[in-house]
Amino acid sequence: MEVFFSLAKIVVAFVIILQLTLLLLWVERKGSALIQDRVGANRANLFGGLLPFNLGIVNTWMADPLKLFHKEDIVPTEADHFLHWLAPFVAIVPLFVTFAVIPFGDVLRVGGYTIDLVAAPIPASVLFVLAMASLAVYGVVIGGWASNSRYSFLGGVRGTAQMISYELALSLSIVSVVLTFGTFDLQEIARAQGQLIWGVIPAWGVFYQPVALILLFIAGMAESKRAPFDLPEAESEIVAGFFTEYSGSKLSVFMMADFVEIGIVAALVTTLFFGGWQVPWLGREGFQFPGGFAIALPSLVVTLLQFVAFLVKLFVFCWLQILVRWSLPRMRYDHLMAFGWKRLLPLGLVNVGLTAVLVLLFDGWTVK
Amino acid sequence: MIAFWIVALFALVGALVVVLHRNPVYSALGLVLTLFQVAVLFALLDAPLLALLQVMVYAGAIVVLFLFVIMLLSLEPEKRLAAPFPVAVAGLVLAATLGFGLVVSGTLPLRSGVPSRLPADFGSPESLATNLFTKHQLPFELTSVLLLVAVVGAVVLARRRS
Structure with a gap:
């Protein structure tokens, strides 16, 4: 039975991330069209054009992936064939694995079993996220180098430098959250945010660590190589950067990795700063409103509500990243480096120091 | 296994x-x-x-x-170069010694001071940090000084060229 539950949780986490990439592909294409006042994907229609509007769902959910997977797989003659083949996998596997430690619910009680709703309940899951994030850079490096093309190589080198630089700010912002809640476990961090400040406001991380939230969001966007940090794949300068020489299904894997990274940044923001699966005032037994008013709910309903809350939050932060991507212009390379090393890094260090002092001075400044 | x-x-x-x-x-x-x-x-x-x-x-x-x-x-x-004979022999002897030492130390029984059962908090962040910042404070600080020296050295070397 335990094995069955573990498998089920893995499937849930995997389905979330796979469906999210598909949904984000649609949002990216149709949303960018909205932002830029274009029509966007509008060719294939549901029900043969009987509907008065076309949301482009058929285009992006079926036509796009099918087309990509059917295209010829072209490998440059001078490329390093083995590494060229390996790079897309190296790019996407660490990202998929990261999602295994993101909690998507509290506990579910079914027939005497208590299931912890996280696919891989490991104690130091925050470190696991950081470790996997640091491995994600290899896909960029290997892809850029193995293609044996100047554009790819430039993209790869740019990507490496950028990801190494912004990883520091990312780690520092996470360190201050870990200090605040006193645990390395993402599930414990999510649980700690179920308390109430002054009995009213949910004790979400954003109220304790607003600076860390900004740091994590910016550094996360830089890690996922999205505009304004899209120098590794800057279309107008170096064709498509590190995946210039990729086509067909390998290209689609790289694009998928991009969307999974958006999902991971959103999941981290959600879990560390916005309570993860927490619904305000919803406990394990049901709603407990501040006025003393309470609604009892069965465990299954509570879990469903939490799951939906997690998905909604996740999606909001994905959308926010796409919004930023289509709103801001690309940074200049020296500005990018200066911003990472001279602004974000010192800010992160100060934030960690300040948090440490606060934790030492007022033991329990967070609601326990 | x-x-x-x-x-x-x-x-x-x-x-x-x-x-x-x-x-x-x-x-x-x-x-x-x-x-x-x-x-x-x-x-x-x-x-x-x-x-x-x-x-x-x-x-x-x-x-x-x-x-x-x-x-x-x-x-x-890289191009393969044939190593001069004395160098090759020295390398071989060194590698053999190291390998022999590893095998011997790997097959020796554990020291008596090592507990056969692991404590409950073995390998947890808390126990690591407690050990690192209390029992092994001095080596830790020395290492950080060493790293600082390396950083300063790298900066000096990079500056000199330009």
Whole structure:
């Protein structure tokens, strides 16, 4: 039975991330069209054009992936064939694995079993996220180098430098959250945010660590190589950067990795700063409103509500990243480096120091 | 046990690639493979924290920098040179001694001071931090001074050229 539950949780986490990439592909294409006042994907229609509007769902959910997977797989003659083949996998596997430690619910009680709703309940899951994030850079490096093309190589080198630089700010912002809640476990961090400040406001991380939230969001966007940090794949300068020489299904894997990274940044923001699966005032037994008013709910309903809350939050932060991507212009390379090393890094260090002092001075400044 | 043999096999393959492959990029990637497998070995030995730190620091940061430098210098695949005879003999003797020492120390029984059962908090972040910042405070600080010296040295060397 335990094995069955573990498998089920893995499937849930995997389905979330796979469906999210598909949904984000649609949002990216149709949303960018909205932002830029274009029509966007509008060719294939549901029900043969009987509907008065076309949301482009058929285009992006079926036509796009099918087309990509059917295209010829072209490998440059001078490329390093083995590494060229390996790079897309190296790019996407660490990202998929990261999602295994993101909690998507509290506990579910079914027939005497208590299931912890996280696919891989490991104690130091925050470190696991950081470790996997640091491995994600290899896909960029290997892809850029193995293609044996100047554009790819430039993209790869740019990507490496950028990801190494912004990883520091990312780690520092996470360190201050870990200090605040006193645990390395993402599930414990999510649980700690179920308390109430002054009995009213949910004790979400954003109220304790607003600076860390900004740091994590910016550094996360830089890690996922999205505009304004899209120098590794800057279309107008170096064709498509590190995946210039990729086509067909390998290209689609790289694009998928991009969307999974958006999902991971959103999941981290959600879990560390916005309570993860927490619904305000919803406990394990049901709603407990501040006025003393309470609604009892069965465990299954509570879990469903939490799951939906997690998905909604996740999606909001994905959308926010796409919004930023289509709103801001690309940074200049020296500005990018200066911003990472001279602004974000010192800010992160100060934030960690300040948090440490606060934790030492007022033991329990967070609601326990 | 099966997991151990699989992981050990991959670690050895990675190590051989590091030494034997002519292309430095492959060597660096072989190093990543070996380091990653060693991390898995740590995890199998009930030290998940060490495993994660190994991945983060070595595979995630240090070898990426190796690769970065190798690519920037665009090193050609190395040419095989026949080592002069005395050098080859010295290398062989050194390698044999090291290998012999490893085998001997690996087969010796554990020291009596090592408990046969692990304490409950073994390998947890708390126990690691407590040990590091109380019992091993001095070595820790010395290491950080050493790293600081290395950083200053790197900056001085980079400045001098320009």
